[in-house]
Amino acid sequence: MTQAIFFFYFASITVISAILTVSMRNPVQCTIALLSALLHVAGLFILLHAEFIAAMQIIIYAGAILVLYLFVLMLLNLKQDETVLHQQFGFALFFSAVLLGEILLAFFQSPLLGKGSPSSVKGAPFKGNTESLGYALFTDYLLPFEMIGILLLGGIVGALVLAKQRPTR
Amino acid sequence: MIPLSYYVVVSTLIFVIGLVGVLVRRNFLIILYSIELMLNAANINLVAFSHYLESIVGQILSLFIITIAAGEAAIGLAIIVVLFRKRATTNVDELNLLKW
Numbered sequence: 001m002t003q004a005i006f007f008f009y010f011a012s013i014t015v016i017s018a019i020l021t022v023s024m025r026n027p028v029q030c031t032i033a034l035l036s037a038l039l040h041v042a043g044l045f046i047l048l049h050a051e052f053i054a055a056m057q058i059i060i061y062a063g064a065i066l067v068l069y070l071f072v073l074m075l076l077n078l079k080q081d082e083t084v085l086h087q088q089f090g091f092a093l094f095f096s097a098v099l100l101g102e103i104l105l106a107f108f109q110s111p112l113l114g115k116g117s118p119s120s121v122k123g124a125p126f127k128g129n130t131e132s133l134g135y136a137l138f139t140d141y142l143l144p145f146e147m148i149g150i151l152l153l154g155g156i157v158g159a160l161v162l163a164k165q166r167p168t169r
Numbered sequence: 170m171i172p173l174s175y176y177v178v179v180s181t182l183i184f185v186i187g188l189v190g191v192l193v194r195r196n197f198l199i200i201l202y203s204i205e206l207m208l209n210a211a212n213i214n215l216v217a218f219s220h221y222l223e224s225i226v227g228q229i230l231s232l233f234i235i236t237i238a239a240g241e242a243a244i245g246l247a248i249i250v251v252l253f254r255k256r257a258t259t260n261v262d263e264l265n266l267l268k269w
Contacts, residue, residue: 007171011179018183018206022190027198034202037183041209044179047171048220053212053228053235060235065205065242072246073198076253085193086262092192100185107177129228136225137232144229148236155240162247 003047010043025084031070038062052130176217184210197252197259201245208238 017037024030038061045054086092137145183206190203212231219227253259 003171007175011175014179015182015186018186021202021206022186022194022199027196030199030202034205037206038209041213044176044213045216048176048216050216050220050228050231053216053231056232056235057212060239061205061209065239068242068246069198069201072249076249076259078196078198078259084195084199086195089193093189096185096189096192099188100181103181103185104178107174107181110174132225133228133232137229141229144233148233152236152240155243159243159247162244163250 006043007047010040010047013037014040014044027073027078028070031066031073034069035062035066038066050129052133173217173221176213180210180213180217183207183213195260195262197245197249197261200261201242201249204241205238208234 014037017033017040020033021030021037024033038057042054042057042062045051045057187203187206187210190206191200194200194203212234215227215231215234217227219225219231249259252264256264258264
């Protein structure tokens with residue numbers, strides 16, 4: 001019962017903050033709404049017993065990425081636009097509504113609807129979330145882990161090369 | 170116990186809101202925010218299925234998605250800074266040099 005209350009709180013605030021993120025006029029207000037959405041998604045992760053992912057969500061998303069966005073936003077010093085919407089927003093809204101309807105229609109006709117937790121009665125086979133995550137990450141998924149390191153290195157070098165001020169001749 | 174389908178519905182709603190944001194807004198920064206929302210929707214799905222199937226693989230995948238989102242933010246913000254230096258705008262419909 002307590003779990004249900006927390007789930008509906010986190011889910012509703014996440015959806016409301018997501019709507020505010022795409023609908024606010026001021027980009028700084030959009031950033032704050034996105035921060036609220038990301039923090040409440042971390043709450044959903046804690047409800048799913050993924051404590052390590054929730055901590056990573058708060059540290060990386062809310063701590064690092066959002067601060068980076070806010071820094072660039074302050075750096076650019078954007079002026080307030082009178083029109084925030086793209087010209088073809090009518091088309092976009094229509095096709096997004098069609099897509100949402102299709103997904104929800106397919107979902108509510110699914111035979112798995114409402115089937116709760118097929119295997120959660122067995123009890124947790126893991127010793128602990130972080131421990132089992134680290135064990136799997138450094139044994140079975142070592143190669144993807146190294147590849148993601150290479151990708152981050154490429155991201156650092158790419159951002160430096162792109163944003164470097166070239167000497168004017 | 171919350172059924173799995175509730176999490177899938179929440180993730181669907183957040184994904185479609187992010188998609189609307191990508192298609193509707195003019196500001197490049199808000200488009201990047203909407204992409205982050207869509208990546209978060211994928212993360213919710215992965216972690217929910219990982220919990221209900223009792224497999225750790227979904228959480229590892231969502232860790233990789235968070236990493237890729239960090240790299241995407243760095244590169245996207247570098248592109249925004251370069252574009253703003255050259256064109257003094259971040260509106261995507263004014264950046265139409267390659268449009269025929």
